[in-house]
Amino acid sequence: MGAAFFIVPFVNAMTRSGTIEEKNILFMSMLEYKAFDEVLSNKRGHYLNEKEKLVIQAIRTATNVKNRQTRAEEEGLKKLEKMITTNHMLQHKILLFLLKPDEVPGSIRGLIANKMMAKYQRPCCVLTYNEANNTYDGSGRGYTKTGIDSFKEVLDSCPEVIYAEGHDNAFGISIIASEIDLLLERLDRIFANVSSEPIYRIDYDFKENEDNTRTILAIAAMNDYWGQDIERAYVNINFKITKSNLQLMKNNTIKISLPHGLSIIKFKASDE
Numbered sequence: 001m002g003a004a005f006f007i008v009p010f011v012n013a014m015t016r017s018g019t020i021e022e023k024n025i026l027f028m029s030m031l032e033y034k035a036f037d038e039v040l041s042n043k044r045g046h047y048l049n050e051k052e053k054l055v056i057q058a059i060r061t062a063t064n065v066k067n068r069q070t071r072a073e074e075e076g077l078k079k080l081e082k083m084i085t086t087n088h089m090l091q092h093k094i095l096l097f098l099l100k101p102d103e104v105p106g107s108i109r110g111l112i113a114n115k116m117m118a119k120y121q122r123p124c125c126v127l128t129y130n131e132a133n134n135t136y137d138g139s140g141r142g143y144t145k146t147g148i149d150s151f152k153e154v155l156d157s158c159p160e161v162i163y164a165e166g167h168d169n170a171f172g173i174s175i176i177a178s179e180i181d182l183l184l185e186r187l188d189r190i191f192a193n194v195s196s197e198p199i200y201r202i203d204y205d206f207k208e209n210e211d212n213t214r215t216i217l218a219i220a221a222m223n224d225y226w227g228q229d230i231e232r233a234y235v236n237i238n239f240k241i242t243k244s245n246l247q248l249m250k251n252n253t254i255k256i257s258l259p260h261g262l263s264i265i266k267f268k269a270s271d272e
Contacts, residue, residue, distance in 0.1 A: 010066050011062070013065050014066075016069060016111070017105070017107050018062075018065045025061050026061065029058030035055040036053050041057070043060060069107075073115075076105075076112045077112060079099075080116055084120075093187065093188060093194055094188075095117070095123070095125070097127060098129065099127065099129065103128070104126065109127075112126050113139045117142070121196065122143050123148070123151045125138060125173060127175065130177075135177055136177050137175075138173060139171070140152065140155065140171050140172075140173045142169030146196070147195070152164045152166065152167070152168050160180070160183035160186070161173065161175055162176060200236075201234060202235070202236045203233040203235065204235045206236065208240070211259070211260045213261060213262055216262060239256075241256060245257045252268055252271070253266065
């Protein structure tokens with residue numbers, strides 16, 4: 001859990017958005033015999049010949065890269081949100097964002113596609129025009145809760161698509177630029193009978209006043225086992241939210257107290 005929340009996001013950001021020099025600092029700091037070497041400081045405002053441990057420099061560098069990536073993500077998301085409104089994109093069953101070069105860094109197109117897919121609950125492609133090949137290239141993300149198991153497989157069957165390579169619902173894609181409209185029409189037909197409402201597979205359906213504390217804690221204790229081949233269990237609990245059981249915490253975190261001593265935490269809740 002510590003690695004997943006406090007280390008991996010910084011390594012991920014460095015892999016996507018760091019320069020070669022920044023990546024090298026992080027890599028060397030992961031080698032035990034190098035991590036505590038004294039190196040020349042690169043922090044802002046350092047004095048001449050000031051030194052610091054390599055691992056300290058790596059932490060600061062990774063934090064700066066993560067912040068830089070977050071700012072780029074936020075700017076990219078604003079552009080895409082504006083495109084949805086301007087181009088009336090929600091009338092389609094998929095989101096197909098067509099960008100000019102340098103509008104969104106290629107390294108974060110997948111991250112942005114993932115967030116737009118989750119927010120609007122439909123498959124999403126974030127593509128940048130490639131003038132050399134007259135194509136739109138980028139990242140695709142599928143939304144399985146509408147019942148489509150492989151968005152990549154759907155795109156593979158379309159003649160307008162040059163390639164869709166990767167996982168079933170997270171992949172790279174290239175589309176013939178002159179045939180974008182044809183592809184959108186084709187996908188609208190393919191997805192015509194697909195509901196825009198998400199479909200959830202529920203393992204347990206608990207009523208408000210049932211005491212299922214032991215069952216829920218037993219499910220939570222298996223958290224380390226969830227993965228690609230073992231899906232986590234999903235629980236549905238019907239209950240009323242009132243002033244007495246809801247607490248708004250910092251950073252739009254919501255805590256809801258359930259009967260029998262359990263609580264639900266939701267991070268980064270929308271203002272709505």
